[in-house]
Amino acid sequence: MIAHAIFFYTFSIIAVVSAIMVTASKNTVHSVFFLILDFISISCLFIMIGAEFLGMIMLIVYVGAVAVLFLFVVMMLNVAQQKNQWFAGQQSSRHIPVGLIISTLIFFEIIIVIGGWKYKPEIFDINNSISQASISNTHSLGQILYTDYIHVFQISGMILLVAMIGAIVLTFRQRSGVKRQSYIKQISRERAEGVEVLEVQSNKGVKLDD
Amino acid sequence: MEHLSTVFQEVYKILFLLVPVLVSVAMIVWLDRRVWAFVQKRQGPNVVGPFGLLQSLADALKYIFKEIIIPSSSNKVIFILAPIVTMTLALIAWAVIPFSATQVLADINVGILYLFAVSSLGVYGIIMGGWASNSKYPFLGAIRSAAQMVSYEVSIGVIIINVLLCVGSLNLNDIVIAQQNMWFVIPLFPMFVIFFISALAETNRPPFDLPEAEAELVAGYQTEYSGMMYAMFWLGEYANILLMCAMGAILFLGGWMSPIDVYPFTLVPSAIWLILKILLLFILFALVKAIVPRYRYDQLMRLGWKVFLPLSLIWVVLTASYLFYFNLLPVN
Numbered sequence: 001m002i003a004h005a006i007f008f009y010t011f012s013i014i015a016v017v018s019a020i021m022v023t024a025s026k027n028t029v030h031s032v033f034f035l036i037l038d039f040i041s042i043s044c045l046f047i048m049i050g051a052e053f054l055g056m057i058m059l060i061v062y063v064g065a066v067a068v069l070f071l072f073v074v075m076m077l078n079v080a081q082q083k084n085q086w087f088a089g090q091q092s093s094r095h096i097p098v099g100l101i102i103s104t105l106i107f108f109e110i111i112i113v114i115g116g117w118k119y120k121p122e123i124f125d126i127n128n129s130i131s132q133a134s135i136s137n138t139h140s141l142g143q144i145l146y147t148d149y150i151h152v153f154q155i156s157g158m159i160l161l162v163a164m165i166g167a168i169v170l171t172f173r174q175r176s177g178v179k180r181q182s183y184i185k186q187i188s189r190e191r192a193e194g195v196e197v198l199e200v201q202s203n204k205g206v207k208l209d210d
Numbered sequence: 211m212e213h214l215s216t217v218f219q220e221v222y223k224i225l226f227l228l229v230p231v232l233v234s235v236a237m238i239v240w241l242d243r244r245v246w247a248f249v250q251k252r253q254g255p256n257v258v259g260p261f262g263l264l265q266s267l268a269d270a271l272k273y274i275f276k277e278i279i280i281p282s283s284s285n286k287v288i289f290i291l292a293p294i295v296t297m298t299l300a301l302i303a304w305a306v307i308p309f310s311a312t313q314v315l316a317d318i319n320v321g322i323l324y325l326f327a328v329s330s331l332g333v334y335g336i337i338m339g340g341w342a343s344n345s346k347y348p349f350l351g352a353i354r355s356a357a358q359m360v361s362y363e364v365s366i367g368v369i370i371i372n373v374l375l376c377v378g379s380l381n382l383n384d385i386v387i388a389q390q391n392m393w394f395v396i397p398l399f400p401m402f403v404i405f406f407i408s409a410l411a412e413t414n415r416p417p418f419d420l421p422e423a424e425a426e427l428v429a430g431y432q433t434e435y436s437g438m439m440y441a442m443f444w445l446g447e448y449a450n451i452l453l454m455c456a457m458g459a460i461l462f463l464g465g466w467m468s469p470i471d472v473y474p475f476t477l478v479p480s481a482i483w484l485i486l487k488i489l490l491l492f493i494l495f496a497l498v499k500a501i502v503p504r505y506r507y508d509q510l511m512r513l514g515w516k517v518f519l520p521l522s523l524i525w526v527v528l529t530a531s532y533l534f535y536f537n538l539l540p541v542n
Contacts, residue, residue: 003213033288036334052320053320053323053380056320056324059330059331060323060330063327064327064363065360068333068334068337068360069360071337071341071356072353075349075353136319137319138380183509183512
């Protein structure tokens with residue numbers, strides 16, 4: 001039990017500190033690395049409460065894919081040189097009032113949502129029954145997700161699909177005058193189109209590209 | 211006192227797993243170079259020790275005595291962290307590999323997801339190394355490898371779903387036991403081929419070694435590394451290759467199970483069978499390196515997104531409908 005507590009506090013301290021460092025660190029790429037550290041420690045916490053499936057999915061989706069793309073974009077923007085001076089520059093101080101208003105709004109919204117949250121008494125029973133039965137975390141998640149919540153699950157999938165198609169439509173544009181490499185054309189080229197054997201007379205040479 | 215003895219027991223187990231893995235990584239480098247040489251009618255490393263077996267040891271000694279150069283304009287912390295991350299991630303994944311029904315360090319419920327997660331984290335070592343070097347070639351190599359590994363991970367994930375549909379469990383031992391009657395390589399043969407090619411791309415092996423294409427990018431993300439740090443990248447890369455081979459053996463070739471369940475074969479310890487299967491897959495990796503030319507970058511992306519992803523998705527639908535129609539779904 002003591003070991004459990006030690007691990008819990010280690011991971012949660014790492015999570016909180018790295019979450020603060022995401023906003024506080026001066027180098028943008030460093031903040032992405034701290035974000036990754038945060039994701040990893042959160043997934044460790046998930047595993048500690050017995051939600052191993054969620055923890056692994058967190059690692060695969062957020063750390064393995066989303067954060068890679070974050071890193072990708074931040075590195076490409078080359079913002080490493082512009083130091084992210086915290087509350088110091090003239091530029092950023094103008095945005096502080098707006099940011100403060102928005103963050104207070106979000107803070108009160110969260111308080112309203114969490115304050116009105118009541119656990120159904122049945123949920124505690126379900127929790128107990130799961131821990132007693134020898135069903136693994138993944139199985140129980142699947143049994144709920146694909147039976148009771150199938151419509152919600154499918155709708156969330158649809159929303160993701162719509163978002164993906166929307167992003168593609170917004171960024172897709174047909175540019176004219178761009179040479180495209182056609183894969184089919186390239187591999188179906190025959191010797192006859194590419195090679196020509198010429199009789200070359202001495203001292204005359206051959207003129208190509210006519 | 212009781213806690214301490216369990217800790218020591220675990221440390222002993224971990225060492226008993228890690229030391230053979232590291233030794234076999236050294237041997238596998240020798241095997242790779244040897245197979246490569248034989249395909250090209252050369253001898254390969256054959257001077258140090260019998261058949262050149264100690265070549266990797268000699269190389270390692272050379273790397274240890276070389277100076278570690280840290281470029282002055284690099285980001286030092288991340289520059290040093292990058293090879294450590296690569297090496298650590300390549301080694302921690304071995305915790306869940308089952309060498310027999312009981313010989314497994316951590317028999318966790320979500321073993322295959324853990325393997326998948328760790329192999330998808332492998333890209334960070336490369337990105338960190340490429341970015342922290344603060345140099346053009348490493349950066350280009352890192353960007354290439356990030357795009358490549360993220361794309362091929364998707365098809366590997368879908369292939370894993372195919373296997374999971376047939377097994378009904380995420381535990382690696384359950385996956386092996388489900389192949390008692392028939393290895394999954396037979397009903398899922400196209401998926402095995404796609405897995406093999408995706409594994410080549412995931413581990414940056416030829417023909418998909420664009421992150422370190424020496425004709426274009428010097429040595430890719432490793433350009434600025436020297437001495438032991440370079441060797442750690444190298445070891446991590448080969449440990450990852452071995453890991454992908456082990457994953458292929460477990461998912462498709464029956465893991466630690468003997469090919470035929472009759473008397474003389476069952477005497478052989480199951481760990482030996484797993485090692486033989488890993489070796490078979492690795493020799494295939496080495497042969498591919500020797501005989502296939504490097505892919506062009508746009509063709510690599512096209513292969514991942516336009517060929518492998520649709521194919522494996524279609525196969526998921528096929529497998530699911532077949533299992534559903536013939537009432538073979540593994541429901542417990």
